[in-house]
Amino acid sequence: MREIISQPRFVAALTCGVGSYALMSFVMTGAPLAMVGCGFTQDQATLGISWHVMAMFGPSFFTGRLINRFGAPVIVTVGLILLVVCALIALSGIELWQFWTSLIILGLGWNFGFIGSTAMTAQTYRPSERSRVLGFHDSVLFGSVAFASLMSGQVYNAYGWDMLNWIVFPVVAVCFVVLVPLVKQRRQLLA
Secondary structure, X not given: OHHHHOOHHHHHHHHHHHHHHXXXXXXXXXXXXXXXXXXXXXXXXXXXXXXXXXXXHOOHHHXXXXXXXXXXXXXXXXXXXXXXXXXXHHHOOOOHHHHHHHHHHHHHHHHHHHHHHHHHHOOOOOHHHHHHHHHHHHHXXXXXXXXXXXXXXXXXXXXXXXXXXXXXXXXXXXXHHHXXXXXXXXXXXXX
């Protein structure tokens, strides 16, 4: 187990999976609070979350094909970039279109980041090791997601909507640090 979880590919997959999913949960949980706090109705907040959920799962019809064509690290990179774009739009203002657009892009970023990192994880173990590796992986992943969701309300209450979005940048930066070597490695193999 120690050998598997110390592989650069596993470390990148887990880090990016946690980063993508935790950031999605963190921002998504705070968004309706911020929308209502900015004077929008609960119906408007609910509609924004509905579009977000469609953006999370709708691309799944073709995400696998994109992973097969470009490689999981590249798709994860696109997902992380979309998470940054989401934060930039959210930080640009508090109009309804900015909330809704950032939520849609957040969903797309989660889809590419999380599904890509899941595909990377599946390449790090043998079938006989699957249960132990995924047990460890999922415990770390979903524990982090639960913590992010819990902290969203706390951060929003203490520091506001902007801080929720500023937190995206350092988390994505950590993901890029572990992911970039894999993207470079794939480019060298294809060259």
